[in-house]
């Protein structure tokens with residue numbers, strides 16, 4: 001028996017994880033995938049199913065712990081946002097070499113359009129480097145079935161499998177037919193030692209790299225779900241991936257172009273099946289690839305099929321590499337190409353609205369902290385280093401906003417060389433433990449005279465709120481790293497301290 005459930009993109013992953021019998025869940029919070037963890041925790045509680053959760057300090061830790069659990073036979077799920085892949089990239093480059101035992105699924109929240117990120121980095125480029133199969137669902141219900149399929153593939157080939165979830169899919173809701181939940185069988189996890197597999201260096205690393213490439217060759221030889229629409233005889237072909245499929249499909253129907261075009265969706269974006277691509281492209285004169293960001297699929301197709309392609313293949317000539325590709329952009333492209341107009345008065349689907357940036361909530365503790373810093377910096381040429389988190393929200397009180405740990409990190413280089421300007425860096429407790437703590441230790445070792453203010457609100461507020469290690473105790477950890485900690489929430493370095501003392505008791509007395 002199945003039950004129809006209205007689920008958003010985060011919830012559908014959580015439900016699919018539960019039904020696939022996930023044993024181990026590790027993550028680092030980040031929009032748009034930050035609500036998978038609370039959804040799955042809730043489901044695990046309702047169904048009294050044992051899932052071990054690791055609320056990791058950063059993506060590097062999360063990736064390694066998921067691999068460790070998988071080495072012991074557990075089905076693991078690793079979740080992070082796109083920029084998290086930069087942090088996890090070191091281990092992810094080698095987990096393919098070792099291979100895994102229990103299925104390992106990596107869910108990555110992508111953000112074309114930088115809706116909730118400081119950048120729209122196209123992380124597709126990591127995938128051929130990691131050599132992990134990559135899937136991109138086009139709908140919520142497709143996402144549900146894809147999770148189990150991905151686990152099966154991961155276990156069969158003993159490598160992690162990745163699913164990309166873009167912002168729009170994560171925030172979209174749809175009905176999903178969920179099967180009745182049947183509790184998973186209890187298994188005892190066990191790590192079987194295998195030095196050939198798990199110790200990678202020199203010749204062993206090369207051998208395991210070779211094995212990994214062979215696995216990718218096997219996967220690429222299998223055609224994954226052929227999804228073709230419209231006219232087989234058409235001389236113009238359209239290839240798309242992810243949410244662009246819906247835009248292309250709807251535009252073609254709206255403009256009545258069904259007999260002039262054939263549309264192919266690629267769900268397994270890496271590795272592609274060369275024969276499938278050639279079978280499609282070589283019956284056409286021209287193929288246009290509709291995808292957002294850098295044009296990864298276009299590059300992959302051209303790179304793999306270059307010598308055998310008879311059709312002309314286009315993509316980024318017509319669609320920008322920046323921003324999220326919208327339905328209207330795709331519709332306009334087809335209108336221009338086929339000289340078509342929509343009949344009658346059309347509803348305007350894209351309304352121009354002024355950009356509304358976020359801001360601090362009323363009574364936000366960060367307001368008081370910045371007020372205190374302003375007071376401390378009165379009369380001096382001061383610089384405020386900013387980190388990502390709620391403190392980076394408009395009205396942008398800090399002087400830069402880049403990525404996690406850029407507050408203390410960039411300040412460090414400045415404080416190292418500036419003579420007449422004072423640098424105070426800021427950042428949340430989440431960012432501090434993500435990597436700021438190491439920057440602090442490094443500053444101490446290098447005798448860099450800086451002031452770092454940890455805006456400690458005991459949570460990773462911006463993405464949730466999600467759990468933060470400060471629940472455990474910021475002061476205990478920082479006392480070891482910094483020569484002097486004035487309060488749990490404020491770290492002051494010798495030398496700089498003198499400057500602050502002269503400025504009165506503001507910082508010491510402010511409750512952050």
Ligand SMILES: Cc1ncc(C[n+]2csc(CCOP(=O)(O)OP(=O)(O)O)c2C)c(N)n1
Pocket residue numbers: 028029030031081083084087388389390391403404427428429430431432455457459460461462463468
């Ligand atoms: C590498 C990376 N991982 C995750 C995120 C998502 N993210 C944005 S801000 C933030 C941390 C916010 O927590 P904190 O530093 O405690 O500041 P708060 O929002 O609580 O003020 C996170 C995890 C990110 N931007 N970059």
Ligand code: SF4
Pocket residue numbers: 359360361362363364365366390391457461462
């Ligand atoms: S959620 Fe963010 S902006 Fe709102 S009060 Fe908390 S820290 Fe401030």
